[in-house]
Amino acid sequence: AELYLSDEGGPGWQYEFAHKGLKDGDKVEVGNLTFEVLHTPGHTPESISFLLTDNPASKEPVMLFTGDFVFVGDIGRPDLLEKAAGMQGTADAGAHQMYKSINRFKYLADYIQVWPGHGAGSACGKSLGSVPSTTVGYEKNRNWAFKYDSNESGFIKYLLEDQPEPPKYFAMMKHLNKVDRPLLTEVPKLKQLNSAELEAAMAKGMKLIDARHKTDFAAGFIPGSINIQGNNSFATWAGWLLKYDEQFIILADESQLDDLTRKLMRIGLDNIYGYIPSTSVWTSTGKDLQKANVISLSTAKERLKNNNVQLIDLRGASEYNAGHIAQANNVFVGTLPDNLDKVSKTKDVIIYCQSGDRATIGYSILAKNGFNNVSNFAGSINEWVNAGEPVES
Numbered sequence: 001a002e003l004y005l006s007d008e009g010g011p012g013w014q015y016e017f018a019h020k021g022l023k024d025g026d027k028v029e030v031g032n033l034t035f036e037v038l039h040t041p042g043h044t045p046e047s048i049s050f051l052l053t054d055n056p057a058s059k060e061p062v063m064l065f066t067g068d069f070v071f072v073g074d075i076g077r078p079d080l081l082e083k084a085a086g087m088q089g090t091a092d093a094g095a096h097q098m099y100k101s102i103n104r105f106k107y108l109a110d111y112i113q114v115w116p117g118h119g120a121g122s123a124c125g126k127s128l129g130s131v132p133s134t135t136v137g138y139e140k141n142r143n144w145a146f147k148y149d150s151n152e153s154g155f156i157k158y159l160l161e162d163q164p165e166p167p168k169y170f171a172m173m174k175h176l177n178k179v180d181r182p183l184l185t186e187v188p189k190l191k192q193l194n195s196a197e198l199e200a201a202m203a204k205g206m207k208l209i210d211a212r213h214k215t216d217f218a219a220g221f222i223p224g225s226i227n228i229q230g231n232n233s234f235a236t237w238a239g240w241l242l243k244y245d246e247q248f249i250i251l252a253d254e255s256q257l258d259d260l261t262r263k264l265m266r267i268g269l270d271n272i273y274g275y276i277p278s279t280s281v282w283t284s285t286g287k288d289l290q291k292a293n294v295i296s297l298s299t300a301k302e303r304l305k306n307n308n309v310q311l312i313d314l315r316g317a318s319e320y321n322a323g324h325i326a327q328a329n330n331v332f333v334g335t336l337p338d339n340l341d342k343v344s345k346t347k348d349v350i351i352y353c354q355s356g357d358r359a360t361i362g363y364s365i366l367a368k369n370g371f372n373n374v375s376n377f378a379g380s381i382n383e384w385v386n387a388g389e390p391v392e393s
Contacts, residue, residue, distance in 0.1 A: 004028060008039045009046030017180035022048060032056050040105070042098025043068040043076030043124065044174075045090075051108075060109065064136070067117040070105060072129030075145045077163050080124075085171035095156040102145050102155075110137025121232030123167045162318035165332055169239030169267050176268045184270065187261050191274040193249065195285045198276055201249060206273060209238065211252040211260055214360040218376070220289035222251070222282045227364040229357060230256050235263040237361055240334035247273040292363055293375045297387055300350055300377040310347045314362045315354055315381075323391035325352070325384060333358045336365050349373050352380040 007014060007021030014021075022028070024039035036051040049070075052063040068076040078094025081087040113135055120130035140146045148155035167173075193201070202208060202224055210217055211230035221227065228237045230252060242248055252260055254277055264270060276282075279289055295303070303309055304327075313324045314333040324330070331342050333353065343349060343366065351366075353359040356378040363376045385391060 006046040006048045008048060009041070009044070013046040015178055036061070038104070040066070040069040040101040042078050042094050042101045044081065044094070045097070061112055063113045063115060064108065065115050068124050069101060070114060070139060070143070071116045071118060071125050072131055072134045073143055074125035074128050075102065075143070077125055077159070079160055079163055080166050080170050084166035084168070085174060091160060092156070095159050096152070098159065099152050099155050105136070106140055106146060108136045110135065110140065112136045114139060119232065121236065123164050123236050126163060164316045164318065165334055167236060167239050168334060172244055173267050184265060187258050187265070188270070190250070190257055190261065190272055193274040193276050193281070195281050197274070198249065198281055201273060207242065207246070207248045209248055209250050210364070211250060211256065214357060217360060217364070218292035218294050220279060220291055221364070222279055223290050224368050225251065225364060226368060227360050230260050233357070234260060235267050237334070238264060238269055239267050241337065242269055244268060244271070247271050249273050250275040251279070253277055290367065294378045295350070295375045297379050297383050303348060303350060303375070306348065308347050310344045310349045312343065312349060312351045313353070314351055314358050319354065321393060323393045325381070326390070326392050333362045336362055340369055343371060345371060345373065347373065348375070350375045350377050352377040354380055355382045356380050
């Protein structure tokens with residue numbers, strides 16, 4: 001099959017393998033369908049969108065496939081190349097490009113359906129919606145990016161401020177997308193490991209990613225495993241905590257494997273050693289599981305009265321600055337393995353995040369690294385605020 005890819009973006013942004021290059025205004029015919037190429041830079045310089053016309057039904061376009069340009073309720077962030085790949089000056093330049101692209105978008109007909117490349121859970125924007133599609137009219141009415149008519153400086157300021165931490169894997173992902181590499185034509189079938197193979201691999205330092213729900217993990221987990229729930233954020237957190245050159249193991253039900261493997265493949269993490277379907281692979285040989293120390297709001301409040309407590313907020317810096325529990329230290333969960341020295345081994349440590357998902361990741365990382373003094377306030381800031389408790393900013 002022939003690949004149709006962007007040839008926009010200027011020098012250094014062309015793909016290094018055989019493809020059909022596309023420029024703004026080009027049209028691709030597929031049966032009765034016409035895809036018109038729109039150059040929509042901002043997130044990255046080469047970004048393009050596809051405007052679809054269903055010719056038998058109408059000569060007017062009906063759908064726009066936006067990739068990382070316009071999301072449901074948000075737009076693509078332009079700072080990743082600078083923050084994650086070290087390409088200085090690209091954030092501000094990308095923001096100016098995005099402003100121009102947005103102004104082009106708003107002249108499209110309101111009825112056109114919009115199908116973005118990401119939804120909730122992606123770090124490619126601040127607050128992506130969870131529904132898979134939207135319309136041009138809805139976004140012009142509800143998306144913050146369309147509230148800055150004739151105010152480019154205000155648009156750029158809002159776009160660049162308070163973005164979440166840039167995904168650690170982004171630089172490598174952009175590289176892999178560009179260079180020639182083996183083509184993966186199907187989702188590989190993972191090898192199911194027995195207890196001996198699992199134990200031998202973990203003894204060599206291989207990471208075990210437990211993709212079960214956080215409550216199942218808390219009830220009993222294999223010592224040394226890391227809990228990353230198999231939801232829409234699975235690939236994001238795997239990208240923070242796994243290296244491209246290391247093999248790893250997944251703990252997940254067989255019915256989840258195809259979906260989880262696809263999610264990982266999309267960011268280049270396809271070096272999976274094997275999987276186990278449940279913790280029984282570990283316990284069947286007489287080994288014990290560990291249980292997480294999960295505490296309630298009332299317990300957290302009581303313990304915080306003690307001076308020998310360290311409270312850690314595992315959210316991103318912008319979330320922390322917007323409002324956190326008094327005296328909490330901010331240690332972002334994605335960089336927690338590199339900042340273990342910021343966590344006390346002598347005090348009673350309480351961790352929290354927004355709703356408990358990242359706190360579970362953090363708990364598993366700390367347990368893996370020998371911290372046995374940690375409590376997970378699973379209700380986190382959401383429960384704290386809903387109970388009327390104060391926050392600082």
